[in-house]
Amino acid sequence: MKQNNQPLVIDGGQRTFLPDLTNPDPIPAPAFQRVQEIMQSARLFRYTGADAEESETALLEKEFAEYLGVKYALAVSSCSSAIFVGLLAAGIERGDKVLMPAFTFTAVPSSIVHAGAEPLLVECDDNYVVNIADLEKKIADNPGVKFFLLSHMRGHLADMGKIVEICNANNICLIEDAAHALGNTWKDQPAGTFGQIGCFSFQSTKMINAGEGGVLTTNDEHIYAKAVIMSGAYEKQWTKHFARPTCIDAYQGQYPAYNVRMSEVTAAIARPQIADIDKKGEKFRNNYFRLAQILKRSAHIDVPARVDFETPVPNSIQFNLRGMRGDRIRNFIDVMKQEGIKIAVFGLSEDNARCFWNWRYLDVANEELPITETMLNTACDLRLPVFLENEDIDTMGTLIVRALERVTNSQRTAAA
Numbered sequence: 544m545k546q547n548n549q550p551l552v553i554d555g556g557q558r559t560f561l562p563d564l565t566n567p568d569p570i571p572a573p574a575f576q577r578v579q580e581i582m583q584s585a586r587l588f589r590y591t592g593a594d595a596e597e598s599e600t601a602l603l604e605k606e607f608a609e610y611l612g613v614k615y616a617l618a619v620s621s622c623s624s625a626i627f628v629g630l631l632a633a634g635i636e637r638g639d640k641v642l643m644p645a646f647t648f649t650a651v652p653s654s655i656v657h658a659g660a661e662p663l664l665v666e667c668d669d670n671y672v673v674n675i676a677d678l679e680k681k682i683a684d685n686p687g688v689k690f691f692l693l694s695h696m697r698g699h700l701a702d703m704g705k706i707v708e709i710c711n712a713n714n715i716c717l718i719e720d721a722a723h724a725l726g727n728t729w730k731d732q733p734a735g736t737f738g739q740i741g742c743f744s745f746q747s748t749k750m751i752n753a754g755e756g757g758v759l760t761t762n763d764e765h766i767y768a769k770a771v772i773m774s775g776a777y778e779k780q781w782t783k784h785f786a787r788p789t790c791i792d793a794y795q796g797q798y799p800a801y802n803v804r805m806s807e808v809t810a811a812i813a814r815p816q817i818a819d820i821d822k823k824g825e826k827f828r829n830n831y832f833r834l835a836q837i838l839k840r841s842a843h844i845d846v847p848a849r850v851d852f853e854t855p856v857p858n859s860i861q862f863n864l865r866g867m868r869g870d871r872i873r874n875f876i877d878v879m880k881q882e883g884i885k886i887a888v889f890g891l892s893e894d895n896a897r898c899f900w901n902w903r904y905l906d907v908a909n910e911e912l913p914i915t916e917t918m919l920n921t922a923c924d925l926r927l928p929v930f931l932e933n934e935d936i937d938t939m940g941t942l943i944v945r946a947l948e949r950v951t952n953s954q955r956t957a958a959a
């Protein structure tokens with residue numbers, strides 16, 4: 544593993560090294576062997592084999608569906624592709640509005656635009672989840688709105704009971720963007736299984752690291768069948784999937800083929816990682832709550848409580864800086880950078896793709912969303928890759944708390 548070459552000196556004068564926090568989680572050994580076998584066979588296309596048993600991608604779909612306890616999983620090229628074909632398979636029409644949280648990654652509104660629809664942003668609170676009152680207001684203000692694309696941003700789940708209740712009461716199709724929430728549960732139910740469709744990502748900083756890749760999940764045979772056709776199952780290639788609902792034949796030729804299939808190599812990298820999800824989740828929880836405990840000692844930090852009944856699998860931590868603004872926060876970020884710890888405050892780093900005002904391709908970039916804006920301007924974002932050990936977490940916590948003390952004291956001294 545690549546290490547920072549700067550030794551860190553923490554309290555007590557002891558020297559320690561911190562792993563490079565930008566490194567993705569490692570790939571398990573069985574993936575190396577399987578990738579090599581597939582490369583040697585040159586059968587990189589999911590439909591080269593005679594049937595589903597001969598396709599790594601089909602096997603991945605089967606195991607992924609089993610892991611989540613859903614009927615159908617469709618492997619695609621990215622989570623963005625899953626959202627795009629998911630919206631189309633759910634029946635979106637050109638010009639339809641799609642509710643979505645204002646705090647998410649630019650790929651999410653982009654997928655809505657790609658599907659010919661219009662994003663409608665909903666405020667997010669300082670615990671990073673969607674503001675229920677604003678969701679209800681936006682539904683009331685937009686009669687007939689039919690879709691809610693809910694990003695579980697950074698793996699923070701909202702009160703899913705309430706969300707499902709609101710969607711059902713208003714006849715809204717709920718699509719979950721669970722790119723950051725594979726393995727999370729709410730009341731023991733997996734994220735991505737509350738709505739009609741779940742979308743997952745295998746991009747390198749996610750729970751499963753395959754570089755790129757995504758999965759669409761659903762229990763609805765029609766959504767699945769249409770999505771399979773649109774993902775690129777031309778000429779009855781869907782016969783090479785394990786799941787083949789009878790309705791699928793009628794959809795052949797009725798929908799465009801967008802060719803967003805997953806490659807066999809990607810599937811081979813991702814598949815062995817399914818078995819590791821729960822074990823990794825435990826490690827992520829240990830690291831997250833250990834660090835949160837240390838950070839809570841600082842008067843300048845607020846680590847918001849997580850929503851009741853959520854079991855998170857956090858591979859990053861978010862915390863809000865109390866009573867600090869612009870330059871003081873920038874000063875803190877600089878000090879942390881010198882210590883080898885990259886912390887981003889969403890709203891203060893230039894062009895941050897998680898800030899709605901940087902989505903300049905949309906009119907909503909100019910919208911008034913004061914709750915989300917305040918949160919984005921004080922919320923810190925820090926990766927917690929799986930290879931961090933307790934001593935790394937303790938070092939990071941100590942350095943963060945110490946840097947905040949230093950920054951706020953120097954401000955006080957300057958002001959005196």
Ligand SMILES: Cc1ncc(COP(=O)(O)O)c(C=O)c1O
Nearest residue numbers: 621622623648650694722744746
């Ligand atoms: C919250 C969120 N949703 C969706 C996506 C899209 O995932 P992908 O890169 O697999 O298209 C991302 C990408 O990082 C993301 O952060």
